[in-house]
Amino acid sequence: MKDNxxxxxxxxxxxxxxxxxxxxxxxxxxxxxxxxGREASRALSRSxxxxxxxxxMRLTTQLMQIASWLLVMRAVREGEMSLEEAGDVKYRLKTxxxxxxDMLEAGLPPALIRLTEESSMLYARIARIDEELFxxxxxxxxxxxxxxQQRALLDAFGGGRR
Numbered sequence: 427m428k429d430n431x432x433x434x435x436x437x438x439x440x441x442x443x444x445x446x447x448x449x450x451x452x453x454x455x456x457x458x459x460x461x462x463g464r465e466a467s468r469a470l471s472r473s474x475x476x477x478x479x480x481x482x483m484r485l486t487t488q489l490m491q492i493a494s495w496l497l498v499m500r501a502v503r504e505g506e507m508s509l510e511e512a513g514d515v516k517y518r519l520k521t522x523x524x525x526x527x528d529m530l531e532a533g534l535p536p537a538l539i540r541l542t543e544e545s546s547m548l549y550a551r552i553a554r555i556d557e558e559l560f561x562x563x564x565x566x567x568x569x570x571x572x573x574x575q576q577r578a579l580l581d582a583f584g585g586g587r588r
Contacts, residue, residue: 432559436503448496452489455541466535477532485542488549491519495552513560519553
């Protein structure tokens with residue numbers, strides 16, 4: 427997307443809804459893991475409890491990436507950060523592991539599985555938006571940089587004339 431489209435996106439109702447949805451999921455997951463999830467994990471077998479711990483850590487990491495991305499985009503929306511700054515690689519979503527996988531076989535609590543599925547779907551949606559917002563603009567920047575370097579080389583070497 428061009429900068430104008432990205433600016434339009436962060437000002438849109440779609441972004442506002444996605445922001446609310448993401449933050450609500452972060453809060454719901456935190457409440458679950460600190461309350462009912464903690465209780466549910468105590469009733470699991472040793473191997474299931476280990477699986478629960480790993481799954482909850484992956485879920486938490488994924489939700490932190492979602493929240494971070496949403497907060498960066500909100501900073502762009504509010505004029506606290508430029509779109510160029512938000513496009514920096516340190517703010518991009520990282521590749522992720524498949525989270526749901528063997529959770530059913532491990533006998534993990536249905537609430538944890540549901541939260542994980544919701545997080546995975548939201549992450550996939552945000553990753554598509556991120557790709558559209560920032561990959562196209564990075565490709566355009568690389569093309570402009572390459573063209574500028576080519577002009578500089580031509581100028582340095584007499585414009586390619588002999």
